[in-house]
Amino acid sequence: MDLRHKKYPDRQVVGYLLIMLYLIILAKSLFASHIGFSILDEGEYLHIGLRILRGDIPYRDFFSYLPPLYSYWNTLALKIFGIDVYSVRLLNSIVFSFVPVLIFLIASRFSNKTIAATVALAFAFMEVNMERLYYHIFTFSGLLLFILAFKNHKYKQLFFSGLLFGITALFRLDIGLLFFIGLSIGVLIHSFKIPKLIILFSSAFAIPLLFLSAWLIKNNAVSQFLRSQLGTPAQITAKYALPFPLIWDLIPKNLTPQTLFHSYETYVIYVILFTYLFFIIHLSKNWRKIWSQNPEVVFLFIIGILTAPYMLGRTDLGHIIKGALPAFFIGAYLINISGSLQKWLLLIPVSFVVVGLGQVFWSNKFYNTPVKTINGTINLNKQWPAGTILIPAKTIEQALNFINLNTSNNDQIFVSPYMAGLYFLSDRPSKSYEGNILYSYVPNEDEFVESLESLNIKVVIYDPENGPQGPNLELKKLRNIYPKIDRYIMDNFKTMEKSPEGWLFMVQKHP
Secondary structure, eight states: OOHHHHHOSOHHHHHHHHHHHHHHHHHHHHHHTTSOOOTTHHHHHHHHHHHHHTTOOTTTSOOOSSOHHHHHHHHHHHHHHOSOTTHHHHHHHHHHTTHHHHHHHHHTTSSOHHHHHHHHHHHHHSSTTGGGGTTHHHHHHHHHHHHHHHHHTOTHHHHHHHHHHHHHHHHOHHHHHHHHHHHHHHHHHHTOOIIIIIHHHHHHHHHHHHHHHHHHHHTTOHHHHHHHHHHHHHHHHHHHOOOOOOGGGGSOSSOOHHHHHHHHHHHHHHHHHHHHHHHHHHHHHSHHHHHHHOHHHHHHHHHHHHHHHHHHHSOSHHHHHHHTHHHHHHHHHHHHTOGGGHHHHTHHHHHHHHHHHHHHHHHHHHSOEEEEETTEEEEEOSSOOTTSSOOOHHHHHHHHHHHHHHOOTTOOEEEESSOTHHHHHTTOOOSSOOSOTTSSOOSOHHHHHHHHHTTTOOEEEEOSSOOOOSSOGGGGSHHHHOHHHHHHHHHHEEEEEEOTTOOEEEEESOO
């Protein structure tokens, strides 16, 4: 009997289920896409996309740690839907909504449809703006093709699988590379068919990277790209690592949103760790059976080992999700074999959906103040949670008005250290890279200051007090990490206004 027909007794029903799954995720993503705006990373990506649209090239003068296709994707969104704050979110929502469909198709290889659909929904709903993970359409398409090729012995599909992982690497070099390495290790352990599988898989994976190499050489950006790929993540992890949550952090100390969200993060990471632990125990007892029937689950576990440092180094929800992608599939497998416990274990992914919906509704109420800008309207928080970088709408409006009053369209501004989104919102793209310098890599502080001096900057928006959260906050301020940049600001610009959060609105001392 064909097992596929046993799992899919009615292909039409499965087709309707996939369409319904896509539409549910799309509706959630489109609704959530108008909630909030990050002047930190999201704003910087929009700024880079705008610069490319106007003729600049990332990695010629950018120290972003994301490969260039990530930036060109943002530019594509701006070209398709216009220069607007939500153009990128719209494109991402349309594409990301296919990702849970792929999760369902993969998980249903080793679990029933109910479990696969619940896990797919859990992934899509567990955080508000999950559409930012749109590039996993390539990751999971490659993974699905790999599983089909391996189980059906149709090895030509491995070529297209490797190609898709190579494309993933052009968005996120780390993700594409770790999935490729994990699957390659799994194949070697399973069958040692090096010539037939690994060479074909590797050759296809290398094709997009060859195009990337040619692009980097053409634009004289090889050294800067390598430096950003190796230096920036290490620097961010070293300076902004968060303490690993303890088990009793599951119980919130109070009912503030920050504390409740931290308890949810703790819950998620321990669910993932226990998922891996139970799989290790199950694997040790059923090694031969799993290798013969569901080797893809072992492959996913190997990938999980490789990606785990993401969630262990920085334990915020975004990094937890990035580091735990294989856990969703392994969790579906474990629930499927759990027998009488199945309906109870299904409550875990259901809880992700419920909490995710709660986040959406809370965020929609929190980010309830519209701010009109040159490049679209954003919805921001009215109140400022003290000590955070969730700057309220009134201060963002004040900053944009200050920039408009004191500069013309071609004048240069400098915003520091974490609000690069102001470049995009004010339509004043930088002619040299000045983004979120506390979150990126400045290889030579003296050269950076010289580049600032050459721009004839008219206005500076500077926050000397607030920054990334965590221990040793004082050490993470700009004056302690880059004292020469702080001195350049304070020596050459005078403060005209100050916001309640501590933002300084500054102009040249000697125009």
